[in-house]
Amino acid sequence: MKGNILIADDEEMIRELINITLSKEGFTCHQAGSAEEGLEISNDVKLDMALLDIMMPGRSGIDLLKDIKASTPDTTVLMITALNDMDTALSCLHFGAEDYITKPFNLDRVLLTVKNTMEKRRLVQENRDYQANLEHKVREQTEVIRTVMGEINLAYEHTLSALIRALDAREKEVGSHSERVMAYASLLAEAAGIDERGRSILAKGALLHDIGKIGVSDNILLKPGKLDAEEWEVMRQHPSVGFEILTGIGYFAGAAELVLSHHERYDGDGYPHRLSGEAIPVSARIFALVDTLDAMTSDRPYRKALSYQAVRDEVISCIGRQFDPKLAEIFLAIPKQSWEAAAGKLLL
Numbered sequence: 001m002k003g004n005i006l007i008a009d010d011e012e013m014i015r016e017l018i019n020i021t022l023s024k025e026g027f028t029c030h031q032a033g034s035a036e037e038g039l040e041i042s043n044d045v046k047l048d049m050a051l052l053d054i055m056m057p058g059r060s061g062i063d064l065l066k067d068i069k070a071s072t073p074d075t076t077v078l079m080i081t082a083l084n085d086m087d088t089a090l091s092c093l094h095f096g097a098e099d100y101i102t103k104p105f106n107l108d109r110v111l112l113t114v115k116n117t118m119e120k121r122r123l124v125q126e127n128r129d130y131q132a133n134l135e136h137k138v139r140e141q142t143e144v145i146r147t148v149m150g151e152i153n154l155a156y157e158h159t160l161s162a163l164i165r166a167l168d169a170r171e172k173e174v175g176s177h178s179e180r181v182m183a184y185a186s187l188l189a190e191a192a193g194i195d196e197r198g199r200s201i202l203a204k205g206a207l208l209h210d211i212g213k214i215g216v217s218d219n220i221l222l223k224p225g226k227l228d229a230e231e232w233e234v235m236r237q238h239p240s241v242g243f244e245i246l247t248g249i250g251y252f253a254g255a256a257e258l259v260l261s262h263h264e265r266y267d268g269d270g271y272p273h274r275l276s277g278e279a280i281p282v283s284a285r286i287f288a289l290v291d292t293l294d295a296m297t298s299d300r301p302y303r304k305a306l307s308y309q310a311v312r313d314e315v316i317s318c319i320g321r322q323f324d325p326k327l328a329e330i331f332l333a334i335p336k337q338s339w340e341a342a343a344g345k346l347l348l
Contacts, residue, residue, distance in 0.1 A: 205258025212242025
């Protein structure tokens with residue numbers, strides 16, 4: 001079956017002629033002698049096309065056109081009109097008619113118009129179905145990609161955590177210094193109004209801040225006494241080494257910036273580039289405060305952990321020299337209990 005077609009015309013002979021012509025081509029035709037009868041048929045049958053005479057007794061073909069388009073917008077409509085009523089036929093196009101046929105008509109011409117219009121309708125529907133299917137496939141693939149990326153990112157995080165724990169263990173750290181400063185940095189960054197994306201980048205950088213120490217030998221890294229000038233020169237290279245390790249990996253682009261700058265000082269007396277003030281990335285300025293917090297409140301071979309009050313005193317004394325004044329003020333406003341909750345560690 002090629003499709004259901006409604007033929008609505010008050011002249012029975014015209015309906016029959018069109019019916020015979022279209023039925024021979026495999027179309028299923030439904031006849032109506034009025035707009036009211038045509039509307040009943042359109043409500044009962046799923047129509048592919050309707051051929052509507054404009055001038056019918058009672059409600060007009062234009063009224064029926066509006067009714068059909070309101071209830072089944074996908075039904076294609078051709079108007080049948082006399083030659084002296086062309087303006088009305090053209091106005092029907094505004095109400096959704098696809099085309100019009102003029103009386104008296106050539107049946108071969110009617111058949112050709114119907115076939116062309118139905119073919120156009122089929123192509124439009126196929127394209128619409130294709131687009132809908134394509135959009136569905138795109139949504140499906142997007143979800144697959146998101147899932148895979150999430151798994152990749154999770155694998156990154158787990159791998160990083162394992163690597164950083166190994167680095168911390170190499171330096172005889174109690175617990176994980178890197179994971180604690182990551183938690184502290186996230187807390188301070190949120191209090192400072194850093195957005196979620198910025199906090200995520202900062203967290204990665206904080207976790208990886210000492211990854212450049214991979215390039216420092218144990219003789220220097222684990223030396224119990226003070227480092228000499230040459231050894232200090234090697235040690236001061238670890239931010240640059242860490243930056244070089246990470247900078248080629250897009251996933252760590254933002255984090256690499258913190259790694260490079262985490263030993264800079266607000267007064268410009270840090271390393272490796274002696275940056276000062278706001279020339280230092282805000283992530284590194286945040287890190288300087290939380291790194292001091294964890295370093296001072298952790299046990300060291302040469303001393304026991306210091307109190308949280310000692311950290312506050314140190315931060316206050318180094319405002320404007322080691323630390324950004326505005327960030328230091330935010331740091332000092334965060335309660336001790338919040339720092340403890342962030343890192344899961346009690347402070348003295």
